[in-house]
Amino acid sequence: MSKIILQVEDLRTFFFTRKGVVKAVDGVSFYVREGETFGIVGESGCGKTVTGLSILRLLPEPAGRIVGGKIIFNGTNLLELSKKEMREYRGRMIAMILQDPMTSLNPVYTIGDQIAESVRLHQGLRDEMVEKEVISALRLLKIPSPEILLEDYPFQLSGGMRQRVVGAIAMSCYPRLLIADEPTTALDATIQAQYIALFKEIQKKTNVAIIYITHDFGVIANMCHRVGVMYAGKILETAMTKELFKAPKHPYTSALINSVPRLDRKDDRLYSIEGQPPSLMNLPPGCRFSPRCSMAQAVCSEQEPPEVEISDGHSVSCWGMK
Amino acid sequence: MEGRDLKKYYPVTKGLLQRTVGWVRAVDGVSFTIERGKTLSLVGESGAGKTTTAKAVLLLEQLTSGSILFEGKDLQQFSQLQLKTEYRPRVGAVQQNPWSSMNPRMRVRDIIAEPLVVNTKQSKQQIRSRVLELLQQVELSPEHAECYPHEFSGGQRQRIAVARALALRPSLVVLDEPVSALDVSIRAQIMNLLKDLQGKHNLSYLVIAHNLATVRYMSHSVAIMYLGQIVEYGEAEGLFERPLHPYTRALISASLLAVPEGNGQEIKQIILSGEMPSPLNPPSGCRFHPRCTEAMDMCSKVVPEIRVVGRQWVKCHHYD
Numbered sequence: 001m002s003k004i005i006l007q008v009e010d011l012r013t014f015f016f017t018r019k020g021v022v023k024a025v026d027g028v029s030f031y032v033r034e035g036e037t038f039g040i041v042g043e044s045g046c047g048k049t050v051t052g053l054s055i056l057r058l059l060p061e062p063a064g065r066i067v068g069g070k071i072i073f074n075g076t077n078l079l080e081l082s083k084k085e086m087r088e089y090r091g092r093m094i095a096m097i098l099q100d101p102m103t104s105l106n107p108v109y110t111i112g113d114q115i116a117e118s119v120r121l122h123q124g125l126r127d128e129m130v131e132k133e134v135i136s137a138l139r140l141l142k143i144p145s146p147e148i149l150l151e152d153y154p155f156q157l158s159g160g161m162r163q164r165v166v167g168a169i170a171m172s173c174y175p176r177l178l179i180a181d182e183p184t185t186a187l188d189a190t191i192q193a194q195y196i197a198l199f200k201e202i203q204k205k206t207n208v209a210i211i212y213i214t215h216d217f218g219v220i221a222n223m224c225h226r227v228g229v230m231y232a233g234k235i236l237e238t239a240m241t242k243e244l245f246k247a248p249k250h251p252y253t254s255a256l257i258n259s260v261p262r263l264d265r266k267d268d269r270l271y272s273i274e275g276q277p278p279s280l281m282n283l284p285p286g287c288r289f290s291p292r293c294s295m296a297q298a299v300c301s302e303q304e305p306p307e308v309e310i311s312d313g314h315s316v317s318c319w320g321m322k
Numbered sequence: 323m324e325g326r327d328l329k330k331y332y333p334v335t336k337g338l339l340q341r342t343v344g345w346v347r348a349v350d351g352v353s354f355t356i357e358r359g360k361t362l363s364l365v366g367e368s369g370a371g372k373t374t375t376a377k378a379v380l381l382l383e384q385l386t387s388g389s390i391l392f393e394g395k396d397l398q399q400f401s402q403l404q405l406k407t408e409y410r411p412r413v414g415a416v417q418q419n420p421w422s423s424m425n426p427r428m429r430v431r432d433i434i435a436e437p438l439v440v441n442t443k444q445s446k447q448q449i450r451s452r453v454l455e456l457l458q459q460v461e462l463s464p465e466h467a468e469c470y471p472h473e474f475s476g477g478q479r480q481r482i483a484v485a486r487a488l489a490l491r492p493s494l495v496v497l498d499e500p501v502s503a504l505d506v507s508i509r510a511q512i513m514n515l516l517k518d519l520q521g522k523h524n525l526s527y528l529v530i531a532h533n534l535a536t537v538r539y540m541s542h543s544v545a546i547m548y549l550g551q552i553v554e555y556g557e558a559e560g561l562f563e564r565p566l567h568p569y570t571r572a573l574i575s576a577s578l579l580a581v582p583e584g585n586g587q588e589i590k591q592i593i594l595s596g597e598m599p600s601p602l603n604p605p606s607g608c609r610f611h612p613r614c615t616e617a618m619d620m621c622s623k624v625v626p627e628i629r630v631v632g633r634q635w636v637k638c639h640h641y642d
Contacts, residue, residue: 160597188368189577190572193593194593197593215506217506261536262538263535266559
């Protein structure tokens with residue numbers, strides 16, 4: 001098995017607001033191996049994006065703070081680095097792709113300039129070399145006729161092309177870890193399929209580790225090797241993708257999988273989870289899913305369940321496992 | 323409801339004199355039928371003309387040509403007054419984004435009551451009791467009537483939007499991406515609610531969607547749109563079991579089953595090259611041919627006609 005490139009241990013990221021403390025990430029642990037894709041799936045507001053931002057230490061300060069845990073990247077705890085040292089990692093070692101390409105690109109610079117910025121900053125190359133690197137980054141993302149595209153502005157491109165450019169910026173320095181936060185949510189179905197096929201290919205070529213953040217189980221099934229299911233700031237279940245779909249153990253995971261309509265069969269009635277996710281400012285006592293859980297017992301609303309490894313690589317936090 | 327050969331072209335103007343230099347053919351010859359108590363879904367990627375078609379049905383866009391028949395009567399024969407009193411109250415609408423479709427300064431009771439106030443002469447008491455009845459139908463409680471939209475989650479807001487659409491007891495409701503802005507666990511709640519209401523009130527739905535799994539769950543019949551035209555049309559079950567058009571097959575393949583590879587039935591992945599061309603200058607012949615994996619010589623030259631295959635029809639030369 002390949003080397004573990006990133007290990008997150010008991011990460012806690014809170015937001016301190018005037019109304020109270022928002023526990024956006026509340027004890028999250030997982031690891032990613034080289035050349036592997038780890039998916040984080042969950043509903044909006046469950047802390048997926050904040051987990052991604054915490055790894056890069058890009059939280060909106062001073063409200064957002066990492067209050068506990070470790071983020072070990074290639075042997076170094078990123079949380080112990082100074083701001084200047086952290087900059088050495090961002091972009092060069094760890095890159096990120098955000099959801100909406102229109103807001104992550106600068107509208108007044110050409111595509112070429114924006115990719116060159118990251119190449120120049122992180123690799124310190126001279127001008128002649130920069131253009132070569134920029135073109136090879138665009139080639140990696142299979143952008144047709146890259147030489148012409150260099151002079152274009154973001155508004156001249158379609159959504160799918162823009163997201164490829166964002167991918168090119170992220171991959172331009174050949175990072176070891178890529179955090180992709182819903183990169184295909186804003187794209188059309190056929191374009192999304194192109195993008196996912198492309199990233200699988202890039203991963204084979206460069207052996208980059210990917211953390212893929214999404215709410216779409218279809219993307220998880222097609223893209224990720226292992227998955228963590230996140231709910232209200234915590235990962236409730238981690239497993240190999242195949243195992244998670246075949247034998248989901250946490251009631252939330254199976255409810256979520258069952259509530260997604262299937263294309264390959266006719267459903268008469270969808271299973272639906274009662275109620276809504278809790279407020280992160282005011283979490284229920286015990287297991288955070290217990291108020292919506294159809295299998296909740298008395299203990300569930302009293303004590304938080306520990307994480308239990310039920311088989312190799314498959315862990316669940318649920319009292320029902322005991 | 324029946325749509326016959328609907329066309330909507332938008333002019334492209336240029337220069338000081340605003341001369342028309344071309345036409346964007348947003349909807350180019352679309353025909354469909356929606357039966358009482360049934361659901362028709364228009365499916366396609368952005369720019370396929372789904373929303374323009376829905377807007378035409380809601381009379382928010384003037385058609386370039388074609389006619390819409392409602393309960394057997396052509397809308398062109400309705401006078402302005404008749405449209406206002408006999409057509410618009412019978413057709414409701416739910417928008418995609420429940421954050422922008424409601425006035426944040428109005429209370430829920432006023433939001434739901436607005437169509438009643440505008441279109442009927444009911445007393446305050448009657449309106450009030452109708453609002454409470456509607457809230458109950460969408461499974462919200464009477465206390466919610468006094469709240470403002472910002473106090474609700476997305477799923478609850480979408481329930482309010484549904485209540486407003488049903489206020490005038492319409493027979494047809496246009497649902498423009500009713501669940502795509504909602505979270506996964508909430509989508510199922512809203513889809514089940516819409517199905518229940520359809521059964522209870524014998525409603526017809528015109529659904530605009532891009533998520534095929536949602537469409538399969540919601541619809542009785544489906545129209546697959548590409549670049550302003552319907553390329554395949556038929557009963558939902560048949561169409562998903564036996565997709566005929568290469569574009570339909572590519573769409574189904576692209577909509578990523580929530581089943582990991584190697585788990586039972588596997589569908590061959592078809593990755594389309596390129597993107598949808600501009601409707602300003604659509605390709606010759608079959609509009610899909612530049613991206614089609616099965617294109618033949620004649621596809622770029624001859625426009626395919628409708629071919630009926632079983633209980634669905636398709637526009638593709640492979641079925642000539």
